[in-house]
Amino acid sequence: MSTFADLYGDLLNLGGQDSTGDALSISKRGVNRAYRRILSLSGQVSSQREFTLTSVSGTSQYGSGPYVKRILNIDDPTNNRQVEQITKGDYDALYPGTTTSGDPRNYYILGSFGVNAQPSSASALSFASDATSDNGSIRINGFVSGVYTTEEVTLNGTSAVASSNSYTTVERITKIQEDTTNHAGTVTVTSNSAAVTVVKIPFHMDSPTHLWVEFYPKPDAAITYTVRAEMNKPNLINDGDWPDIDEDFHDAILYLAAGEVLPVFGQEVLGARLMQKGEDQIDALLGTRVSRNLVRQFVNVTTSASITPTRPLISGVDIL
DSSP: OOOHHHHHHHHHHHTTOOSSHHHHHHHHHHHHHHHHHHHHHTTOSEEEEEEEEEOOTTOOEEEOOTTEEEEEEEEETTTTEEEEEOOHHHHHHHSTTOOOEESOOEEEEEEEESOSSOOSSSEEEEEEESSTTOOOEEEEEEEETTEEEEEEEEOBTTBOEEEEEEESEEEEEEEEOOTTSOOOSOEEEEETTTTEEEEEEOTTOSSOOEEEEEEESEEOSOOEEEEEEEEEOOOOOSTTOOOSSOGGGHHHHHHHHHHHHGGGGTOHHHHHHHHHHHHHHHHHHHTOOOOOOOOOOBOSOOOOSOSSOSSOOOBTTTBO
């Protein structure tokens, strides 16, 4: 039964390392890679959750949170009905170029973007962290006057830093990790003189992905919808985070991570031994069993013109 701090702390102890610098980073990454492998193998990478989405009059496209993998249904409690999902093809065939507004009855999956809102018009982007020490670079990918453009800006802690270009659409915003810079806070990106929050990137993410939907008709009022979705489980981030698997198999995370990390710390033999223990625990977690074929031997076999036996076979007499 282990928290994130327990797991990476044990890993550092096994490797004879201090809880600082590269050793700490390597251990944390190793623990999360082992955790995600177990989640994937056991079919537990996602879980069903609910969140709310509030429409804005005149806006038909909306981004969801960074962990949403698949939307299951959208409920409209104001009108006591479900907003029905349709395909992109149906949307294009039924409502080409429509400007109809009202209470949405349908939605389709627009796609995935690296932001959960877009500028309301061509606008420079503003970047600020909630950590004064943040001085890392951010890469912007988006469209400027219809041209796909890439730009980099450098954070200045909690002070806002603006992009050089004005973006009509933002495709993705990515932190650039370098040894000489720091990304310790949540970065907030705004547009249109801070009127639109384009995305918030938490300290533990480099480049989030958001699933987008488009409603029909275009909302003409604010309605708060209940969205049920299949959502990816996040990595272990804070020291007190608890692995979302059976507690009896928390050690498997440590063993698998040890198999990857300990050779880096010069502990190849111990790493290999613990890796095998981790694989054994995965077998137990998945309920793996070795099937054995039962071979039965016939006795006193004779040929016959007929393949139909004259009486039932008797165990111990006809077969051993």
